[in-house]
């Protein structure tokens with residue numbers, strides 16, 4: 070009896086300790102946290118900015134191939150690498166998991182002090198279904214496909230009910246991955262976040278036309294979605310709101326009745342079905358190991374027709390549909406290859422969605438746009454695609470990353486107070502203007518003795534009422550009182566410098582031609598600089 074009692078006690082004590090250590094671990098996991106004006110990624114108790122790059126799709130399928138790349142990636146310098154992880158390699162045979170790639174990639178990343186975001190390439194990548202294991206691809210009865218123009222496509226169906234076996238198999242594998250990451254990384258936190266699937270949506274038509282999809286499309290819009298529309302009526306994304314209102318703001322009806330019998334209704338219907346699936350997979354993964362999770366988006370302009378781009382992916386006009394379907398996805402992210410980076414950053418940075426750029430152009434464009442992203446939108450990360458190509462311009466990106474890395478603690482602190490602005494300038498858009506500390510800050514392309522900069526980019530942080538920290542190149546800054554005013558402002562001092570272990574190391578005092586005889590705070594076009602400016606007041 071006594072022996073039995075002590076066994077029970079041991080089990081109870083053991084499970085108590087397990088519960089304590091598991092929850093202590095959870096509290097410390099990488100997570101998103103609202104800090105005053107912004108939401109930040111918190112890693113090991115501190116805000117973390119992912120200065121990142123995404124690998125080509127196939128690089129991380131081989132540890133040998135990756136081995137020589139890690140030191141080069143770290144030297145760019147990146148602090149985070151976004152790396153594919155595919156269902157086909159994790160679960161080549163149903164129920165038999167192979168985590169060797171996860172373990173190997175984590176060991177390689179840790180050796181270079183680089184963090185990792187994994188892309189769960191599973192049911193869909195770029196709309197298509199090339200990444201599921203072959204036992205999924207082959208079994209079209211159990212794992213049905215989208216029907217387009219009367220033919221099954223190479224796209225797994227996501228229609229609720231009809232595709233539940235696919236979702237459940239995908240979710241089981243993803244949960245196993247998350248459980249494994251918890252076991253091997255629950256203390257070290259090399260893995261910061263997970264991307265669930267990749268650029269989902271139907272390509273080739275506006276929606277799935279399988280009989281099951283047609284039937285679902287002819288059914289009533291679920292109450293869960295209608296309730297969301299009613300509850301968020303005033304704040305819905307403007308095009309979605311307009312569409313719903315134009316069709317009578319109905320609170321019951323089929324998809325075509327509520328949203329109109331057009332391609333837009335098809336896109337909304339697909340968004341709802343993809344969202345339910347993806348939230349379902351993410352939720353199972355989070356139950357195993359609760360990391361932040363995001364989805365990425367193949368973007369398209371408003372005049373494009375869904376199906377030319379993946380119909381149902383979380384584009385701005387259907388982001389609310391995704392939000393109505395669940396909350397397991399924390400971030401909706403744009404893959405910005407469009408030259409108008411600012412437009413997409415604005416659309417994805419919403420009060421209910423922080424900005425994270427998982428894919429974009431690298432090189433000189435990336436070197437500039439990272440300032441817009443982290444300076445103007447408090448993005449938690451920036452990640453040009455095909456980073457392991459080390460294309461032309463990678464040194465420009467590295468130059469921007471190094472400077473941003475040096476000022477990171479101040480940047481992340483001042484973001485929470487709304488004291489940061491970022492910008493990119495070009496011949497077409499040579500000015501930016503904003504308010505800081507009650508002053509008007511005018512930024513323009515640099516120019517001295519008739520020499521004009523071709524482009525300029527940077528960010529400005531208000532570090533005190535009359536003190537500013539700036540980073541970037543190719544621009545000049547004029548700070549004036551908001552008129553009418555009883556005083557004028559001049560530059561008391563401008564110093565270039567850098568930060569070492571958080572300490573400011575001043576370099577040259579910039580005066581004369583370097584501040585246009587006291588008229589402007591200048592950032593030379595030749596290289597990215599970190600500079601401090603102090604203002605004085607006079608009458």
Ligand code: DGJ
Pocket residue numbers: 126195267268404428454
């Ligand atoms: C977007 C995808 O998400 C990436 O995996 C890659 O295929 C790029 N497009 C290619 O430009």
